[in-house]
Amino acid sequence: MTTETTDVEAIVRQAYHAAEGSVLDVQGFVDLFAEDGVFNNIVGREVYRGELAPDVHRELHRFHVMGDVVAVELSIRGTFAGSFPTPAGVIEPTGAKLDIPTADFWYIKDGKIKEFNCYVGISIMMAQLGVQFDFASAVAASAGAPAAA
DSSP states (O other), X not given: OOSSOOHHHHHHHHHHHHHSTTTOOHHHHHHTEEEXXXXXXXXXXXXXXXXXXXXXXXXXXXXXXXXXXXEEEEEEEEEOOSOEEETTXXXXXXXXXXXXXXXXXXXXXXXXXXXXXXXXXXXXXXXHTTOOOXXXXXHHHHHTSOOOO
């Protein structure tokens, strides 16, 4: 981890602090963003709130500061203690421990977060929630599909 904190790194660290399960300062998190700033969950395209893992903690492994861009390698950790709505129904909490590898990219402009792109290890997260991929259905569906040219 970087020992010297730069201004852009300090902004990102403030955002992580505001999002900690023990803090969950939503307004403080939002206030760090530019007026037109965005938060993109790139992989899942889902919105995960504190209900899934109210004790959520982000273990920050490495910071990489490149001008106004901050890349962070981290793990999202917590306990599956809240309901998880899915298109097929609600997965009820199991108490499973979550430890999800993640990469975040923060773009800072004029001291505010312009863009935050979060890449969550969705396949690992789903497995830890007890969701298994249904390869049999995919194989069966592909059997009747026309061959690629």
